Amino acid sequence: MDAGVRLARSHRTNTKVAAVLKKRMQTTNERFARRVNEATTAQPTDPLAVMAASMDPRNWYSYAVDATQRSVLFWEALWQRGNNFVENTAQGLKPVLHFEYEMVLDGRTFERPVNYALLCITPPVGVTVDPALRPYIIIDPRAGHGPGIGGFKDDSQVGVALRAGHPVYFVIFFRDPEPGQTMLDVCHAEQEFVKKVRALHPDSAKPALIGNCQGGWAAMMLAASGPDDTGPIVINGAPMSYWGGAWSEGEGDNPMRYAGGMLGGSWLASLTAxxxxxxxxxAHLVQNFENLNPANSLWDKFYHLFDKADTEPPRFLEFERWWGGYYLMNREEIEWITRNLFVGNKLWGGDVKSSSGSAFDLREIRSPIILFASMGDNITPPQQAFNWVADVYGSTEEIKARGQVIVGLLHENVGHLGIFVSGKVAKKEHAQIVSVLKTIEGLPPGLYGMAITETRGTGDEAEYEVEFREHRLEDITAR
Incomplete structure (x- = not known):
């Protein structure tokens, strides 16, 4: 690429970024004006009534008592958060799983040791699993926080799979990486985990892989390097095409993806390491998430805690136990991620070799792939979750010729964490994915959209109808 082309490309990019920043500032001003208007119009409009209320000492007394009580509960919650952080750190930051478990394999004992382990989830009282049913293996993201968010509560990916009678296994990682471990070592260890699960359930179907966020592309690496051992793959909010995203479509401007270009690539991760x-x-990765919405990080979540001081602390403390636990990576790991995924897409381009010496080729995967993303996700927007299909496969005919089934499921508004944390999403989308997985395996090769329609059941619980609509890759790419 000559200097003239680079200069023109840089000018176009700068123009687009400037337009996006201008629009975001305009949106910020509009939101601020709306909030101010809501605050002012919510008060009595009669000046005499306002003055009378302000002069009544009983109102001042009630306000002072209420503010004092809220302040005590608010600061007690923050004090407890700090104590929890110290305690969790001293214990080595245990997984935040809601369920009991037992360790099956410890990657720290492998020939090439890694700080990963395979857990078997113990079914809660009243829940029975059938060893002959397909086992589920859930891989949580190693993106700054610790593991367990896929089984954070009863209504979760773990919970819906257990209640459906499936054995559930969970891939966790410890805070400190093993000396010299690489992402390829981690992939090899996860292959051993899958083989172990298959050996434990010889009469069941191949295990389903559930990958959340960063765990999604880890699951795809695992499936691409060992396609004969893995069953269907469900990746939730997983950034597979980091360069994908909208430039100018309202609030879907996906600001996180600008960071690499604006900061000059991968050097900052290397310097930090x-x-x-x-x-x-x-903690640096978590700070990136915080920077996406500083209003929430610095104000909204604390205001919500103060506003609901009598009911909010338990939920706040439970979430902060996960959000405030920071895990480490080796320099080799973060550099591998930034150079092979964030910048250049070398992994899916075939430039990266697995431990066996062959390139990671997503087209070698033979099991169905279910992609779950959300329009409300500003960390992994749908373009980043879906666009890799158009990059890897040349046409609809190629997808069919390779015998591949790819299913897309799109949520309208849930945020990034809600995709694999929300109880409502677990009871609807994740529960339906579990229930129709066998149907998905029976679909003819092709590209499908999955639609879930809620129908009211006979009791209080909602029932759902699932429909699969076939699409052509060329039509989706054109949009």
């Missing part, structure tokens, strides 16, 4: 003496602190 150097400053950490070869260790990259996951």
């Amino acid at each position: 150097d400053l950490g003496n070869g260790k990259f602190d996951g």
Whole structure:
């Protein structure tokens, strides 16, 4: 690429970024004006009534008592959050799983040790699993936080699979990486986990892989390097095409994907790892999430805690136990991720070899792939979750010729974490994915959209109808 082309490309990019920033500032001003208007119009419009209320000492007394009580509960919750952080850190940051479990394999004992382990989830009282049913293996994201968010509560990916009678296994990781471990070592260890699950359930179908966020592309690496051992793959909010996203479609401007270009690529991750003496602190990744919406990070969530001080602390503390636990990566791991995924897409381009020496080729996957994304996700927008299909497969005919079934499921508004944390999403989308997985395996090769329609059941619980609509890759790409 000559200098003239680079200059023109840089000018176009700068123009687009400037337009996006201008629009976002305009949106911010509009929201601020709306909030101010709501605050002012909510008060009595009669000046005499306002003055009379302000002069009544009983109102001042009631306000002072209420504010004092809320303040005590608010600061007690923050004090407890700090104590929880110290306690969790001292215990080595245990997984935040809601369920009991037992360890099946510890990757720290492998020939190439890694800080990963395979857990078997113990069914709660009243729930029975059938060892002959397809086992589920859930891989949580190693993106700054710790593991367990896929089984954070009873209504979760773990919960819906258990209640459907399936054995559930969970891939966790420990805070500190093993010296010298690489992402390829992690992939090899996860292959061993899958083989172990298959050995434990020889009469069942191949295990289903559930990958959340970063765990999604980890599951795809695992399936691409060992396609004969894995069953259907469900990846939730998983960034497979980091460069994908809208430039100018309202609030879907996906600001996180600008960071690499604006900051100059992958050097910042390398520098941070150097400053950490070869260790990259996951707190930096969490700070990236916080920077996406500073209003929420610095104000909204604390205001909500103060506003609901009598009911909100338990939920706040439970979530902060996960959100405030930071895990480490080796320099080699974060550099591998930034250079092979964030920048250049070398992984899916075939430039990266697995431990066996062959390139990771997503077209080698033979099991159905279910992609779950949300329009409300500003960390992994639908373009990043779906666009890799158009990059890897040349046409609809190629998808069919390779015998591949790819199913897309799109939520309208849930945020990134809600995709694999929300109880409502678990009871609807994840429960329906579990219930129709066998149907998906029976679909003819092709590209499908999955639609879930709620119908009112005989009791209080809602019932759902699932429909699969076939699409052509060329039509989707044109949009």
